[in-house]
Amino acid sequence: MNFTKMHGLGNDFMLIYTPTTPDFTRLSALAPQMCDRHTGVGADGIAVLYPSAVADIAMRIINSDGSIAEQCGNAMRCVAKYFYERLSGLKTHFTIESKIGVQPVWIETEAGVATKVRIDMGPPILEPARIPLYLEGDRAVEQTISVAGQSFTYTAVSMGNPHMVIAVRDAAAFPVNEWGPVLETHPLFPNKTNVEFVTYHSPEEVTMRVWERGAGPTLACGSGACATVVAGVLTGQTARKAVVHLPAGDLLIDWNEQDGHVYMTGPAAFVYDGVWLGK
Ligand SMILES: N[C@@H](CCC[C@H](N)C(=O)O)C(=O)O
Numbered sequence: 001m002n003f004t005k006m007h008g009l010g011n012d013f014m015l016i017y018t019p020t021t022p023d024f025t026r027l028s029a030l031a032p033q034m035c036d037r038h039t040g041v042g043a044d045g046i047a048v049l050y051p052s053a054v055a056d057i058a059m060r061i062i063n064s065d066g067s068i069a070e071q072c073g074n075a076m077r078c079v080a081k082y083f084y085e086r087l088s089g090l091k092t093h094f095t096i097e098s099k100i101g102v103q104p105v106w107i108e109t110e111a112g113v114a115t116k117v118r119i120d121m122g123p124p125i126l127e128p129a130r131i132p133l134y135l136e137g138d139r140a141v142e143q144t145i146s147v148a149g150q151s152f153t154y155t156a157v158s159m160g161n162p163h164m165v166i167a168v169r170d171a172a173a174f175p176v177n178e179w180g181p182v183l184e185t186h187p188l189f190p191n192k193t194n195v196e197f198v199t200y201h202s203p204e205e206v207t208m209r210v211w212e213r214g215a216g217p218t219l220a221c222g223s224g225a226c227a228t229v230v231a232g233v234l235t236g237q238t239a240r241k242a243v244v245h246l247p248a249g250d251l252l253i254d255w256n257e258q259d260g261h262v263y264m265t266g267p268a269a270f271v272y273d274g275v276w277l278g279k
Pocket residue numbers: 011061063068069070071072073074075161162194212213214215218220221222223224
C-alpha cells in the first residue's frame with residue numbers, strides 16, 4: 001500500500017490516496033499497527049484521500065487507535081497541500097468533503113509550493129447535547145469537572161469533533177499525560193473528548209497543549225486550536241482572531257463575525273513517500 005508521510009506542526013499522518021472507495025474497516029483495523037512508532041511507520045493517524053461526488057476531493061481521518069474521527073484540522077491542511085501539489089494541477093481554491101460537510105480551502109503559494117493553507121472549519125457547535133456532553137442548557141462555558149480528586153474549569157466546544165478546553169496557569173509545563181487520559185474518558189462525554197490545556201496570554205495570543213482522543217499527546221491539533229479560540233471568546237479571554245502557539249509552531253485562528261465560521265491558517269509539510277509492506 002503506497003502512502004505519503006506528512007505533518008502539520010508535528011501532528012503527523014500517513015496519507016493514503018485511493019482513486020476507488022476506501023475500505024475503512026480494513027484501514028481502521030490496520031491503523032494501530034501502521035501508526036505504531038516502534039514497529040510501524042509511526043503517526044498520530046491515517047488520512048484517507050479519495051474522490052468525492054460533492055467536492056473536489058474527500059478525506060477521512062482515522063486515529064492511531066483505529067477510531068474514525070469526524071474532523072481533523074491538521075490532516076486537512078496536509079490533504080490540501082497534497083491535493084494542490086499532486087492532484088489538482090495547482091488550483092489554489094477548492095473544496096474538501098469531510099465527515100462534517102464540504103469545507104472550502106485556500107492555498108498560499110510560492111513557486112508552485114503550498115506554503116500556507118487556510119481552511120473554513122465551519123461553525124462551532126456549542127449545545128451540550130450536540131457536542132455530545134451530558135449537561136443541561138444551551139452552552140457549557142466555565143463548567144466544573146472533577147476527576148481523581150481534582151477539579152478543573154472547562155468550556156466544551158465541538159468543531160464536528162468534541163473538545164474540552166481547560167485554562168491553566170502554564171500550559172507549556174502542564175502534566176498533559178497525567179490528566180489527559182482521565183479527562184478524555186470522563187463519563188460526561190459519551191463519545192470521549194479531545195482535551196486542550198491552554199494559557200491565554202493576551203486577546204491575540206494563546207499557548208495550547210493537547211491530549212487527543214484516540215491518539216494521546218500530539219504536538220498540535222487544528223480543530224483543538226479552533227475550539228481554544230472559540231472558548232477564549234466565550235470566556236472573554238481572546239479576540240475573535242488570535243494566534244495559537246503550539247510546541248512546533250503557530251496557527252492563526254479567526255472566528256469570523258459575519259458568517260460565524262472558524263477559519264484556520266497554518267503550514268503543512270511532506271516528509272516522504274513510502275510503501276507499507278505489512279498485511
Ligand atoms: N489532530 C486533529 C484531530 C484528530 C481527531 C481527534 N483525535 C478526534 O478523535 O477527534 C486536528 O488537527 O484537528
